[in-house]
Amino acid sequence: MxxxxxxxxxxxxxxxxxxxxxxxxxxxxxxxxxxxxxxxxxxxxxxxxxxxxxxxxxxxxxxxxxxxxxxxxxxxxxxxxxxxxxxxxxxxxxxxxxxxxxxxxxxxxxxxxxxxxxxxxxxxxxxxxxxxxxxxxxxxxxxxxxxxxxxxxxARDPKTSLQEWAQARRMPPPRYEQLARSGPDHAPIFTIRVVLQDGANETAQARTKRQAEQAAAQALLTRVEADGND
The missing domain is CATH 1.10.1520.10 (Ribonuclease III domain)
Incomplete structure (x- = not known):
């Protein structure tokens, strides 16, 4: 046909x-x-x-x-x-x-x-x-x-990079927390926070948990690397 x-x-x-x-x-x-x-x-x-x-x-x-x-x-x-x-x-x-x-x-x-x-x-x-x-x-x-x-x-994976940064300083792996999920089922928005052992943290939102985790990891990685260069 x-x-x-x-x-x-x-x-x-x-x-x-x-x-x-x-x-x-x-x-x-x-x-x-x-x-x-x-x-x-x-x-x-x-x-x-x-x-x-x-x-x-x-x-x-x-x-x-x-x-x-x-x-x-x-x-x-x-x-x-x-x-x-x-x-x-x-x-x-x-x-x-x-x-x-x-x-x-x-x-x-x-x-x-x-x-x-x-x-x-x-x-x-x-x-x-x-x-x-x-x-x-x-x-x-x-x-x-x-x-x-x-x-x-x-291709740079912020979650992997952040974990390697933490391991190099003898910290446990970063912890990811889902703070909220909003929006309709077909277009949800996830709010994720990533936290390091020393309390440093960042929060991000995205349409999938994976994307939100990556965005939060990238934000925190950028901040800790900038702090380290001060």
């Missing part, structure tokens, strides 16, 4: 014409609307995660042939993490064509980071199965674009 007009337009946005349209339909079908005759995207998501990792690992090796594994690993994590996948999904309006059950639609599923990230990985797998690794690679590199070149600046 041929793709609908909206799916054909989506195929144009990602730059791949499907010879097996059912693969795209499955990639864009959330478990909340799946049935015995309609597959969801979980299996494709599993495969797409691995394809994305391979493509990005290859791209990073080609982009910086002198970088050791210790530098490549955090760069890879920054490019393949769920937040990055969801960001790309928003840029191609994937949420507009995602098939959801009524409950997910009412709770804002088309904007949920986890659902968008999972579906993006499933779409990568659909292209891989339909057109092979070259097709999947071409799409991923095009959609991720300048992120690959700029990942050196984005």
């Amino acid at each position: 041929a793709l609908s007009a909206e799916y054909t337009e989506f195929s144009r946005r990602i730059g791949h014409e499907f010879s097996q349209p059912d693969l795209l339909r499955a990639a864009l079908t959330h478990g909340s609307v799946a049935s015995a005759v309609r597959s969801d995207n979980q299996r494709l998501e599993f495969l797409g995660d691995r394809v994305l990792g391979l493509v990005m690992a290859e791209a990073l090796l080609n982009a910086d042939q002198a970088a050791p594994e210790g530098l490549l690993a955090p760069r890879l994590n920054a490019l393949v993490r769920k937040e990055a996948c969801a960001e790309v999904a928003r840029e191609i309006a994937l949420g507009d064509v995602l098939r959801l059950g009524r409950s997910e639609m009412l709770s804002g599923g088309r904007r949920k980071e986890a659902l968008l990230g999972d579906a993006m990985e499933a779409v990568i797998a659909a292209v891989y199965v339909d057109g092979g690794l070259d097709a999947a690679r071409d799409m991923v590199l095009r959609l991720w674009g300048t992120r690959i070149a700029s990942v050196k600046d984005d």
Whole structure:
């Protein structure tokens, strides 16, 4: 069965014409609307995660042939993490064509980071199965674009850096506390505080706990490093 007009337009946005349209339909079908005759995207998501990792690992090796594994690993994590996948999904309006059950639609599923990230990985797998690794690679590199070149600046993990700072001063690991969660279920705001053994602390807000923890860690790391340079 041929793709609908909206799916054909989506195929144009990602730059791949499907010879097996059912693969795209499955990639864009959330478990909340799946049935015995309609597959969801979980299996494709599993495969797409691995394809994305391979493509990005290859791209990073080609982009910086002198970088050791210790530098490549955090760069890879920054490019393949769920937040990055969801960001790309928003840029191609994937949420507009995602098939959801009524409950997910009412709770804002088309904007949920986890659902968008999972579906993006499933779409990568659909292209891989339909057109092979070259097709999947071409799409991923095009959609991720300048992120690959700029990942050196984005890959620094503030939580890890703050923990290493504390360990170097014989402190226990920083403690993270969730102070509040506000907003609707489909767009929550988390307030997180990070505290060091000596009482130094910073607070940050973000749409996911992980992002809020990273932001708080970065704020505290910036402050303690500045204090140390005084």
